Amino acid sequence: MDESKTIAALAALAQPTRLQTFRLLVEREPEGVPAGELARLIGVPQNTMSTHLSIMANAGMVIGERQSRSIIYRADLEGFRSVMLYLLQNCCGGNAALCVPLIADLTPCCPPKEGATDRT
Incomplete structure (x- = not known):
C-alpha cells in the first residue's frame, strides 16, 4: 500500500453513507449483500448507492461479484488490512x-468459527 492508495481509501470512507455501508458489509461477511438490499438498508436510492459503491470499489474498500442478475458486495478486508x-x-x-x-x-471480537475457510 502506498500513500496515494491509502488517501483514496480513507477518502472513500470519509462520507457518512459510505462509512455506514462499509460497516454493514463488514457485519455481513462473508455472505455479502446485494446492491439493492444495501440501498434499502441504508435508506438511499439505488442509483445513489451505486455511485457510493463505485467510489468504494475504485478505492479498494469493497468488491462486487455478479451472481445471476444481482451484484453481491463484500467489504474488501484485504484492502482495509493494507x-x-x-x-x-x-x-x-x-x-x-x-x-x-x-x-x-x-x-477480533469473535474467534474464527471452527472449520471456517477462506472464500477465495
Missing part, C-alpha cells in the same frame, strides 16, 4: 510495549 498496516507502520517508534493496547483493541 490501509491499516500502512497507517500503523513503524508504530510507537519501535517501542512494542506502547503498541500492546492498540493491538489488543484490534483483536
Whole structure:
C-alpha cells in the first residue's frame, strides 16, 4: 500500500453513507449483500448507492461479484488490512510495549468459527 492508495481509501470512507455501508458489509461477511438490499438498508436510492459503491470499489474498500442478475458486495478486508498496516507502520517508534493496547483493541471480537475457510 502506498500513500496515494491509502488517501483514496480513507477518502472513500470519509462520507457518512459510505462509512455506514462499509460497516454493514463488514457485519455481513462473508455472505455479502446485494446492491439493492444495501440501498434499502441504508435508506438511499439505488442509483445513489451505486455511485457510493463505485467510489468504494475504485478505492479498494469493497468488491462486487455478479451472481445471476444481482451484484453481491463484500467489504474488501484485504484492502482495509493494507490501509491499516500502512497507517500503523513503524508504530510507537519501535517501542512494542506502547503498541500492546492498540493491538489488543484490534483483536477480533469473535474467534474464527471452527472449520471456517477462506472464500477465495
